[in-house]
Amino acid sequence: MKIIVLVKQVPDSTEITVDKKTGTLVRDGVPSIINPDDLAGLEAALELKDANPDIKIAVVSMGPPQAKGMLQETIARGADEAYLITDRRLGGADTCATSRTLAAALKKIGYDLIIAGRQAIDGDTAQVGPQTAERLGLPQITYVDEIIELNADKITVKKALEEEEQILTSKLPCVLTTLSGMNKPRYMNCNDIVDSFDKPVGIMTFDDLDLDLSVVGLAGSPTKVHATFTKDVSAETKTYDLSAQETAELIASTLKEKQLITK
Amino acid sequence: MAKFEGYKDIYVFVEQKNGTIAEVGYELISEARKLVASIPEMGYQVVGVLLGSNITDKAQEVITHGADKVIVVDDELLKDYSTQFYADALTQIIKEFKPDSFLTGATVLGRDLAPRVAARINAGLTADATKIEIDTEKAKDGEALLLVTRPTFGGNLFGTIVCPDTRPQMATIRPKVFDMAPADASRTGEVVTFAPAWESTEPQVTIEKVVEKVIEGVDITKANILIGAGRGAEGCLDVLEACAKELDGVVCATRAVVEDGYMDKSLQVGQTGKTVRPALYIACGISGAVQHVAGMEKSDMIIAINRDPQAEIFTIANMGFVGDVNEVLPLLVEEIKKAKAA
Structure with missing residues (x-):
């Protein structure tokens, strides 16, 4: 059985700050990480492989050339192979164009089960998983919190909804999107990292995908950025620089005045 | 045309x-x-x-x-x-x-x-x-x-x-x-x-069982008063809890605090967490990352306490206080108690 795990390299958003003058995000020097929901998906696949060594895991990412390092790391964690789809002609893609590109690549690589993270922390769309499933004509289960059982032709998982959890069974092949927090990703040791260089990351470009240029990248993206802007400063904003005691007193008196303190 | x-x-x-x-x-x-x-x-x-x-x-x-x-x-x-x-x-x-x-x-x-x-x-x-x-x-x-x-x-x-x-x-x-x-x-x-023409009536995915989710603690989207914990408040979460208790509110958190393992994911506010609109949101040691602000900016009143006078949270707070939450919060709990007793 072959499991494909889709991953994305993202900036570590907890370290991003805002430049007050320009209102833009300061990304310089911010480390790149594997998107957390994707890392949970990889760990879930590795746990399935732990239980059944016949399982092969292929990790696939689309992104700039520097994402290769992240993919090498997934091999060190235990993936059998990894592919980076990278090409300037594929740049600027929205989820519609990205899912076309991924689907074309996945058809080449082959799969019995596809696991993607629910959403990436730099885009937060949660659309690439379902859209890739649609383009491959596969069933999908999103917001997966636990993989319960994997058989040759079906998989049973737990899906987390707002107020309930569902135990769902899907035919294979299918696409799952996983939630960070469903497991605790394993650490790599030094030997794994050194050994991983025996298995180089495969590179795929536009030319490998049998797609028309008009359906990929910016040109193939129906959503366009119309404007970007920074948030207006609230007119009612007031900042105080007082002693801790004065701060506490002013907050308490304000809350009392607004009837937010009740007896 | x-x-x-x-x-x-x-x-x-x-x-x-x-x-x-x-x-x-x-x-x-x-x-x-x-x-x-x-x-x-x-x-x-x-x-x-x-x-x-x-x-x-x-x-x-x-x-x-x-x-x-x-x-x-x-x-x-x-x-x-x-x-x-x-x-x-x-x-x-x-x-x-x-x-x-x-x-x-x-x-x-x-x-x-x-x-x-x-x-x-x-x-x-x-x-x-x-x-x-x-x-x-x-x-x-x-x-x-x-x-x-x-x-x-x-x-x-x-x-x-x-x-x-x-x-x-x-x-x-x-x-x-x-x-x-x-x-x-x-x-x-x-x-x-409208009656669709079904491509197939054979389900690809079946529901085996539905389990009510055990919500640990409370539903933050229904709380009237929220005390938000950011990284700057990780050292005094117990004081935030005490403050929430006095105000009959609930403590929630940024993604960083949840990822650091201090609070449950169900209490996370922001783009990848929940959107909240309480009457009062007290942001404690929260820098004001876009991710978090997207989930709480519609609160009726936002009070922010942060050590960094440049913190982004001050641009959306109705009242911002430059200060260390570790020092301010214990005093605030006392002041609230006094106000209740008065």
Whole structure:
């Protein structure tokens, strides 16, 4: 059985700050990480492989050339192979164009089960998983919190909804999107990292995908950025620089005045 | 001559479960009413789309909440949500009725369904939006271009996304960002029933079991007062709890605090957590990352305490205090106690 795990390299958003003058995000020097929901998906696949060594895991990412390092790391964690789809002609893609590109690549690589993270922390769309499933004509289960059982032709998982959890069974092949927090990703040791260089990351470009240029990248993206802007400063904003005691007193008196303190 | 012949009206997916309609559907219908009112020259209607089993009698409720028309698919296959059958039905509705814009709540269900449908018809879909408008200038030329704004990490804080070349213009929109207008029992509208031609009635995914989620602690979206913990408050979470207790509020957290393992994911506020609108939000040691602010900026009153005078949170707080939460919070608890005793 072959499991494909889709991953994305993202900036570590907890370290991003805002430049007050320009209102833009300061990304310089911010480390790149594997998107957390994707890392949970990889760990879930590795746990399935732990239980059944016949399982092969292929990790696939689309992104700039520097994402290769992240993919090498997934091999060190235990993936059998990894592919980076990278090409300037594929740049600027929205989820519609990205899912076309991924689907074309996945058809080449082959799969019995596809696991993607629910959403990436730099885009937060949660659309690439379902859209890739649609383009491959596969069933999908999103917001997966636990993989319960994997058989040759079906998989049973737990899906987390707002107020309930569902135990769902899907035919294979299918696409799952996983939630960070469903497991605790394993650490790599030094030997794994050194050994991983025996298995180089495969590179795929536009030319490998049998797609028309008009359906990929910016040109193939129906959503366009119309404007970007920074948030207006609230007119009612007031900042105080007082002693801790004065701060506490002013907050308490304000809350009392607004009837937010009740007896 | 319209650019997209035959495409008109603003459609809203009305999510329901066991016949109970989710509020987000009515929030979007209320907002869609404002959108069509902004472009009277287009003569657009607000159309609800209601899918389910034994739900036809709910269509009238959708009309009282602001829909001019409701398209209903009432079919046993739609009893429980299924990506397969809901996507099949919705795709056929879109092809048949040609909505100019199609709005869906950014719920777990909406974010499962909308991308699937958008990919099938190759329509543009903007995720998890917090604001929608229509370009009133373009409307004069007969085009109702939907401007969808969402927080973004693409270099700036907010991005407005458009889909100029595809129809319908699709968007998922966060629950609780729009007010729900009160129901008006005197409203009348049209109910259209639609019977899709099922590609297959054989389910690809089956529900084995449904378990009520054990919500650890409380539902932060229902709290009137929230004390938000950021990284700067990780050392005094017990004091935040004490403060919440005095104010009859609840402690919630940023993603950083949840990822650091201090608080449960169910208490996370922000783009990847929950959206909250309490009467009071006290942001403690929170820097004000876009991600977090997107989930709490609609709070009636925001008080922020942060050591860094440059912290972004101060630009959205009604009252900002430069100071160390570790020092301020214990004193605040005492002051609140005094105020209660007075």
